[in-house]
Amino acid sequence: MIPMMTDPCVTLVDVSKRYGKGATAVHALREVSVTLPRGSFTAVMGPSGSGKSTFLHCAAGLDLPTSGQITLGDTDLTGMREVKLTELRRERVGFIFQSFNLIPSLSVLNNITLPMRLAGHRPDRAWLHEVIERVGLGERTTHRPAQLSGGQQQRVAIARALVARPDVIFADEPTGALDSATGHDVLMLLRNTVDQMHQSVVMVTHDPVAAAIADHVLFLADGEIAGVLGRPSTEAIAARMSDLRTGTTHAHARV
Numbered sequence: 001m002i003p004m005m006t007d008p009c010v011t012l013v014d015v016s017k018r019y020g021k022g023a024t025a026v027h028a029l030r031e032v033s034v035t036l037p038r039g040s041f042t043a044v045m046g047p048s049g050s051g052k053s054t055f056l057h058c059a060a061g062l063d064l065p066t067s068g069q070i071t072l073g074d075t076d077l078t079g080m081r082e083v084k085l086t087e088l089r090r091e092r093v094g095f096i097f098q099s100f101n102l103i104p105s106l107s108v109l110n111n112i113t114l115p116m117r118l119a120g121h122r123p124d125r126a127w128l129h130e131v132i133e134r135v136g137l138g139e140r141t142t143h144r145p146a147q148l149s150g151g152q153q154q155r156v157a158i159a160r161a162l163v164a165r166p167d168v169i170f171a172d173e174p175t176g177a178l179d180s181a182t183g184h185d186v187l188m189l190l191r192n193t194v195d196q197m198h199q200s201v202v203m204v205t206h207d208p209v210a211a212a213i214a215d216h217v218l219f220l221a222d223g224e225i226a227g228v229l230g231r232p233s234t235e236a237i238a239a240r241m242s243d244l245r246t247g248t249t250h251a252h253a254r255v
């Protein structure tokens with residue numbers, strides 16, 4: 001187990017995920033144990049195929065592990081029925097994807113409030129207004145996604161994730177479709193949600209510059225945790241990634 005702080009937001013204990021069976025089985029995660037801290041920004045990095053997406057999907061309750069236990073706060077996700085998991089994802093988890101995943105026919109405002117409305121809740125008006133202002137979309141609430149830039153669309157996705165005040169926001173390559181300046185703005189916005197709104201963010205990224213904005217970087221290799229760096233520089237992250245790609249071993253980091 002790699003404990004990163006005492007107040008856990010998401011905890012994985014001996015989580016394994018296997019795709020397929022027998023000789024062709026792929027072990028995407030192998031007995032991963034980690035505690036992700038509340039109110040903190042965690043980046044997840046690793047070479048292609050190391051299990052990052054699988055980690056994110058299992059931790060977010062989008063996919064079930066083959067074995068092991070996942071808890072969100074003190075709620076055990078493993079063994080939860082699909083209906084309950086869907087409810088939990090809508091109410092307690094925010095998602096941000098590389099491709100924004102907005103509904104083209106809905107306005108910015110309706111995209112932002114859709115998950116809450118699907119969960120049968122009315123958004124708190126004052127909080128909705130604050131979130132929209134904080135992400136800088138105050139002038140754009142009646143626009144359709146196609147009328148917005150990529151950076152603005154990702155801001156809609158961030159507002160949509162924030163509005164339900166989730167326990168944790170999972171972001172999968174949130175800057176992957178953006179140019180570097182726009183990507184930086186989006187990352188700073190995510191950083192601010194942690195620093196100013198006390199959100200917990202877990203972000204998968206290939207980009208050492210993006211990962212350097214996080215408080216901790218969790219490295220995966222071959223489905224296993226290959227270390228954690230606290231507040232690392234871009235250079236330190238790039239060096240660790242280079243070691244992982246070439247198979248150089250290091251003692252596992254502890255925070």
Ligand SMILES: Nc1ncnc2c1ncn2[C@@H]1O[C@H](COP(=O)(O)OP(=O)(O)OP(=O)(O)O)[C@@H](O)[C@H]1O
Nearest residue numbers: 019026027028046047048049050051052053054055
């Ligand atoms: N649905 C699936 N069926 C079979 N194998 C899968 C499936 N999803 C992922 N895998 C395999 O599991 C392993 C981990 O995949 P995963 O997508 O989690 O890695 P990743 O680190 O996110 O990769 P990338 O950086 O390339 O997106 C890979 O070997 C992949 O081929």
